Amino acid sequence: xxxxxxxxxxxxAFLARxxxxxxxxxxxxxxxxxxxxxxxxxxSVDAEGIKxxxxxxxxxxxxxxxxxxxxxxxxxLQAHAPETADGLYLVPKVIE
Amino acid sequence: MMYNxxxxxxxxxxxxxxxxxxxxxxxYLERINTLDEQLNSFITVTPERALEQAKEADxxxxxxxxxxxxxxxxxxxxxxxxxxxxxxxxxxxxDPFISxxxxxxxxxxxxxxxxxxxKTNMDEFAMGSSNETSWYGxxxxxxxxxxxxxxxxxxxxxxxxxxxxxxxxxxxxxGSIRQPASFCGITGLKPTYGRVSRYGMIAFASSLDQAGPxxxxxxxAALMLNVMAGLDKRDSTSVDEAVPDYTAHLNDGIEGLKIxxxxxxxxxxxxxxVAKVIESAIKEYEKMGAVIKEISLPTSKLAVPTYYIxxxxxxxxxxxxxxxxxxxxxxxxxxxxxDLYIRSRGEGFGPETKRRILxxxxxxxxxxxxxxxxxxxxxxxxISNDFHQAFDEVDVIMGPAAPSTAFNIGELTDDxxxxxxxxxxxxxxxxxxxxGMSIPAGFAKNMPVGLQLIGQHFxxxxxxxxxxxxxxxxxxxLKLPESFK
Numbered sequence: 340x341x342x343x344x345x346x347x348x349x350x351x352a353f354l355a356r357x358x359x360x361x362x363x364x365x366x367x368x369x370x371x372x373x374x375x376x377x378x379x380x381x382x383s384v385d386a387e388g389i390k391x392x393x394x395x396x397x398x399x400x401x402x403x404x405x406x407x408x409x410x411x412x413x414x415x416l417q418a419h420a421p422e423t424a425d426g427l428y429l430v431p432k433v434i435e
Numbered sequence: 436m437m438y439n440x441x442x443x444x445x446x447x448x449x450x451x452x453x454x455x456x457x458x459x460x461x462x463y464l465e466r467i468n469t470l471d472e473q474l475n476s477f478i479t480v481t482p483e484r485a486l487e488q489a490k491e492a493d494x495x496x497x498x499x500x501x502x503x504x505x506x507x508x509x510x511x512x513x514x515x516x517x518x519x520x521x522x523x524x525x526x527x528x529x530d531p532f533i534s535x536x537x538x539x540x541x542x543x544x545x546x547x548x549x550x551x552x553x554k555t556n557m558d559e560f561a562m563g564s565s566n567e568t569s570w571y572g573x574x575x576x577x578x579x580x581x582x583x584x585x586x587x588x589x590x591x592x593x594x595x596x597x598x599x600x601x602x603x604x605x606x607x608x609x610g611s612i613r614q615p616a617s618f619c620g621i622t623g624l625k626p627t628y629g630r631v632s633r634y635g636m637i638a639f640a641s642s643l644d645q646a647g648p649x650x651x652x653x654x655x656a657a658l659m660l661n662v663m664a665g666l667d668k669r670d671s672t673s674v675d676e677a678v679p680d681y682t683a684h685l686n687d688g689i690e691g692l693k694i695x696x697x698x699x700x701x702x703x704x705x706x707x708x709v710a711k712v713i714e715s716a717i718k719e720y721e722k723m724g725a726v727i728k729e730i731s732l733p734t735s736k737l738a739v740p741t742y743y744i745x746x747x748x749x750x751x752x753x754x755x756x757x758x759x760x761x762x763x764x765x766x767x768x769x770x771x772x773x774d775l776y777i778r779s780r781g782e783g784f785g786p787e788t789k790r791r792i793l794x795x796x797x798x799x800x801x802x803x804x805x806x807x808x809x810x811x812x813x814x815x816x817x818i819s820n821d822f823h824q825a826f827d828e829v830d831v832i833m834g835p836a837a838p839s840t841a842f843n844i845g846e847l848t849d850d851x852x853x854x855x856x857x858x859x860x861x862x863x864x865x866x867x868x869x870x871g872m873s874i875p876a877g878f879a880k881n882m883p884v885g886l887q888l889i890g891q892h893f894x895x896x897x898x899x900x901x902x903x904x905x906x907x908x909x910x911x912x913l914k915l916p917e918s919f920k
Contacts, residue, residue: 348793355751355796356758356773357789358781367793373852374794378740378807384814391812392819394642394672395628395868396892401671415535421765428760431771 342372437462438598439915442507442655445601449496449506456496456506460489460550463508467552467599470919474575476584476594478513479521480553488550495548503662505548510594510603513554514561515541515646516635524637525557525569525587528757528764528783538635539667540604540646547662552600556590559785560754561611561639563587564857565847568787573844576619577916578882582841585615585857591649592619596883597919602650602659606636608643609742610837610861613873616649617836617885620875620914622902623649624656627892628868629674631660632667640749641672643742643865652912653874653902657681660895676893684896685903690724692901695829697732700860706839708879713835716876716886719908720833728829732821737814738863739855744798744811745866750788751795757783790851819867822889831901832889835860836873840882860887870895874902875911883911 343351348367352359359367413426422429437459440448448454464482471477485508492506516522516534518541523529537545544551558568566574566589574589576582577597584593588605592615595603605612607625616623624647631646638644648659660681667673696717701710721727759765759779766782769775784792798807825832837857847854864871869892873885886905890898906912 343797347797351793351797351800353777354800355755355792356776356780357784357792357796358777359789359793360781363786367790370790370851371793371797374743374790375797377852377855378744378811380737380740381744381810381814384734384737384810384817386810386813386817389813389816391809392816393812395819395866396674398629398672398674401675403668412535416761419532419535419762421759421762430760431769431775433772 342375343368438466440601441651442504442601442658443652445507450501456489456492456550457486459506460485460508460552463552463600470597471599473580474577474593474597475572476556476574476590476597476599477510477553478523478525478556478571478590481520481551484520485550485552492548492550502546502548504544504658506550508550508552508600509544510552510555510591510600511541512557512588512591512604512606514557514606514637515604516637517541517551517554520554522554522637523571524561525559525571526784526788527570530570530764532763536635539632539669540636540663543662555594555603558587558589559788560637560750561587561606561608562750562787562791564610564614564854565842566590567844567848568785570785575844576841577919578620579841581843582882583618583844585618585837585841587611588649589615592616592621592623595619595621595649595651597916602648602655604646605649606644606646607865608639608746609865610858612647612649613836613861613871613885613887614858616873618841618883620883620911621649621651622653622656622872622874622912623647624660624872624895624898625864625870626660626664626895627674627870629672630870630893630895631663632665632670632673634667634669638753640746641753642749643746653899653906654682654685657685657899679896681896681899684900687900689901689904692720692725692831693829694720694725694727695730695825695832696727697730697735697825697832697834699732699735700834704838704856704859705835706879709835709839709884712877712879712884713886716905717833719905723904723908730825730829730832732825732863734814734817734821735863738818738866739859741811741814741818741866742862743794743855744807745815747791747795748798748808749795751792751799754788754792759783787851815866818863822867822869826891831897834887836885836887837861840879840884864889868892870898872898872902874905875914877911
């Protein structure tokens with residue numbers, strides 16, 4: 340687990356579609372590297388054969404009968420969107 | 436003084452007709468109006484809605500239909516979606532967001548006849564331990580206005596401590612109810628994972644998040660949990676487990692109670708003055724007939740690194756929904772779709788949220804998933820196993836809720852790792868999904884210290900009983916900060 344550099348942070352930020360100011364990148368490089376250093380403590384654990392724990396009670400997904408239970412609330416929900424038209428969410432043109 | 440009463444006392448007063456819910460609600464709204472300027476504990480105050488709800492509560496009571504919390508004013512952490520009210524989660528990203536629906540917890544409080552005074556300040560998306568990551572500015576600690584109230588439920592903790600509300604809700608992913616309860620000298624309960632519905636509670640780390648009450652007393656926490664707990668078909672992780680009356684066992688005796696003290700919670704890193712307060716609280720329990728036993732939770736020393744993989748990973752996934760398309764903040768003049776995502780998220784999120792999204796994105800990225808996330812999930816099971824072994828020998832586990840009292844505003848903002856360590860005693864409890872409480876146990880350097888109680892899964896009644904018995908013997912929970920009298 341090696342520490343990160345500037346290009347790593349830029350790559351991760353793009354994967355997360357997260358704008359990061361150029362001037363803040365050195366600080367993120369340091370912060371993230373320190374966090375990853377701390378996390379290296381986990382290397383000391385022998386977890387061979389241990390089942391990963393996803394739910395503290397090891398519960399499994401509850402299933403329900405496949406029936407419509409929610410009403411169509413499109414108008415109410417879309418009222419909170421930055422831009423809509425004809426019941427659709429608008430974004431900048433994707434295909435020329 | 437009406438404002439200095441507990442929920443239990445206020446309910447008795449309402450029932451006896453000593454005052455109406457409208458009068459009570461006006462009292463608290465006035466206190467918020469005159470005193471919150473010093474604290475910044477509320478993001479939104481909802482006076483019209485509160486008075487309407489209070490009026491309705493008085494009508495319902497007169498008609499003989501008083502619900503469990505009829506007429507009781509409460510503050511809700513701004514992480515709970517509240518229909519028609521801004522639900523910001525402490526972020527610029529959701530500053531424009533007026534929720535179109537109610538969280539299950541809000542619906543339950545509404546049905547119980549409770550009155551909502553407003554929405555409390557919090558760390559952005561509940562990521563923080565000092566309430567300094569809020570886009571709406573830091574909250575001040577009512578015991579010392581230079582100090583932080585803790586976080587992420589810092590607004591709720593400060594508001595309850597300053598008597599701006601009789602009680603509030605909080606959420607706890609790694610200590611966000613217990614650490615601020617400790618810093619502000621109030622009672623906070625994080626229930627068992629899955630005990631309270633997460634529906635409509637804006638998600639941070641879904642395998643850890645849990646909502647709970649922040650109150651003056653254990654009795655009040657029991658009254659709140661009676662309303663909050665239960666299975667919710669809308670939250671697939673909520674648990675189908677009967678909900679008892681949490682007040683039923685408050686007065687049980689605790690002679691012979693076996694208390695485990697994990698030696699790892701009393702080692703380096705713990706402030707000496709805090710340790711002294713905790714030790715004298717434990718002595719109080721011995722006087723009441725409890726038996727003390729030293730135990731060990733060997734893997735708990737890895738709780739912080741384990742958490743700082745699991746929580747950021749889940750947050751990076753959960754917060755991907757904040758994309759500037761369906762609700763919330765959108766940047767000006769996006770030139771294409773990527774630009775819209777990148778700038779909306781870049782401008783909408785603050786530095787700590789970005790840090791965690793970046794860590795989580797890295798941990799989940801191709802080639803690293805097994806080394807980080809899966810390894811952390813395995814370590815999580817080892818941490819959980821330690822607790823289960825300990826509970827073969829003891830009934831409850833006790834220790835400090837935090838390694839220090841409240842630090843000063845700005846003291847740790849440049850040092851994220853030290854900030855993360857302020858949750859060192861609370862995080863393991865979330866990883867294991869156990870219920871935990873912090874109750875006022877005394878003062879160190881004039882600042883409150885919280886005693887943490889940890890129980891087995893669904894042992895909330897036991898914890899509340901053990902906490903209530905302590906509060907019958909001590910008066911730390913009755914202390915009120917001088918400038919808010």
